[in-house]
Amino acid sequence: MHSATKRQREVWEFIRSRQERFGTTPSIREIAGHFGFLSPNAAQAHVQALRHKGLLKTHSRRARSAQVVDPHFPEGERPAIATIPIYGEIPAGLPADNSQENEGCVLIDVETLGIKPSARTFALKVRGDSMTGKGILDGDLAVVEHGIQPRAGDTVAALIDGRVTLKTFLMQRGKPYLRAENPRYPDLAPQEELQIQGVMVALIRKRK
Amino acid sequence: MHSATKRQREVWEFIRSRQERFGTTPSIREIAGHFGFLSPNAAQAHVQALRHKGLLKTHSRRARSAQVVDPHFPEGERPAIATIPIYGEIPAGLPADNSQENEGCVLIDVETLGIKPSARTFALKVRGDSMTGKGILDGDLAVVEHGIQPRAGDTVAALIDGRVTLKTFLMQRGKPYLRAENPRYPDLAPQEELQIQGVMVALIRKRK
């Protein structure tokens, strides 16, 4: 009673693939057409069986309302996912959100990131070894949130000499200064014009 | 001509919210009903305008086929997203995919992770500082893929004394052994029964 038949799994997989590729799920007759059924009732019966087995949810009498049930979220409450553009090097000033200069995107749920869905967030490829003391390596992807106030100890993306680098943000006698987390790099004297591009809220590393 | 009207943005936002929350987009008459329109044509005109402005895509004569266009992926080819369960501590043996013992999930696109959508992948909260030399800190989330052959130098999740720990996988004279990336921890002699739970394919760190 719990698991579906082979045929039912095929129907389920068809609905799932359509949902993923086109965003809309097929109608009863489209399912029938795909499998060569001459009667809509054939597909109807399969959908009903899948619904009873908890693998599918449909709103009654609503067109194309079938939704495959994610085993991880049976309640249907899927977390919000943020689309974060990757900038190899941030241009001077504020990176435009719809810019074409990005090198792809990372998609990740906002809960893991700990950001608000409305946040202006972007990602940066880390270059160099100035932050190895804090576990930030060359090639890592730093997820940076723009427009929030850095706290002391935060890792921030700062604009220095026209280039963006990651540094630790610290306060000394009420004045902010930046520190590299590597003994081979010098601390940065407090600058008059400290351009903080954003605060690192997450880090993503991919196996090489 | 490029940007939408205030009213059109409202309609777009309504469609987007419904798509995100329920998976299905509203019908023309449901849009009309939500905004209090007495005629379906009012909503129809808005949808048509949004379509012409590239903010919406609909399949002709198909029920509930409206799909909001993601500015990051105007072509509509959204990357596949993996749902990765988080295990605080892996139980002995193979973690079941649909287990209730997980502590939430991470959702992230498979391209960033570099895994196949079919891969058996899970995440582990890193405890301790045995891998700080490789930039893996306490509290990090290690994304581990099960069932692939580790290469020398890979970070692996290994079962030692009934507990799972991250170590660097190395070969010495044809025999595998494990190394901790912290001088305060000893290397592990090659064990007869080396239980490799999986290979770390990615790392996710969240700001504390």
Added chain:
DNA sequence: GCCGTTACTGGACATTTGTACAGTAATCGG
């Protein structure tokens, strides 16, 4: 004033769609 745009009302029509009922055939376990 006049024209174009935006934002609707009101009514209508052809399809699409979910759903239901009746029936057939194959398979499998007892």
Added chain:
DNA sequence: CCGATTACTGTACAAATGTCCAGTAACGGC
């Protein structure tokens, strides 16, 4: 042999749905 399950065919109907045509009203720019 028989009942249950699975997997369909065939037909039908009411509701949902996309689409179209004919208007009306407000508003802003020239």
